[in-house]
Amino acid sequence: MRPEPSLRREPGFGLVAALFLIVVVTLLVITMARLSTVQHGSTSLAIQQARAYQAARAGLEWGIHQAVGAGSCASGSPDMAGSGLAEFSVSVGCESDSYSDNEGNPVQIFRFTAEAQNGTPGGRPDYAYRRLTAVVEN
Template sequence: MRPDLSYRSQAGFGLVAAIFVMLIVAGAIAAMMQLATTQHGTVVLALQQARAYQAAKAGVEWGIGAVETTGCSNFSAQKKEFPNLSGFNVEISCTNETILVPEEESGSVTIYEITSTAEYGASGSPDYAYRRLTAVIESE
């Protein structure tokens, strides 16, 4: 006579299922951590880029003030540091060109081009930020 195997209980299947579920949950947690780290890095870089824009804008505004008082002759390429934007290297340059315009009272117009470049960190580093802004001013 053969033994009846239909009533024999299964053993070990619960352990395999538990390990499978643990691996799936661990993979999901690892993926979420990677996404959170990437998102944090993106936010930090966006903030640095916004600060670089503000530093370049401050350089342009400083250059406009200098052009209004003394013209371009006072500076060719100035390096400035602004106290609220520490760590940024801001370089400001100015070029000018006089154009003859018979329709104007003075007979000529001077065009000033102010370029401000703001840079943070070394090129290639993860926190590197760079912005360049240019303003054109017309003066009679």
């Protein structure tokens, strides 16, 4: 004859289950915290990249205004002080070509390059750089 199996629960199973749940919940919390940190850094970088684009665009507009008004190339670094883009350094380069069209009228072509950056590469975690070009016929 065989002894009847015991239907009693083994002592200590509840403790093991509780520890397992604590470990799983802790790992989930750590993972969520890391994802939140990465997402915050990505959002900050996206904002800085959009601001770098706006600073480079402002540099292009400055160069176009200078060249069309004076009729000659204007290169330089427009001042961004007093704006939300003050932390960006902007440099604008310009090349021009003159020629005559089919009717003999003088035409001048300006090629602008504007670069905007907020520091040096590797110098800050939210470093952003943008380079824009434009061609204007005058």
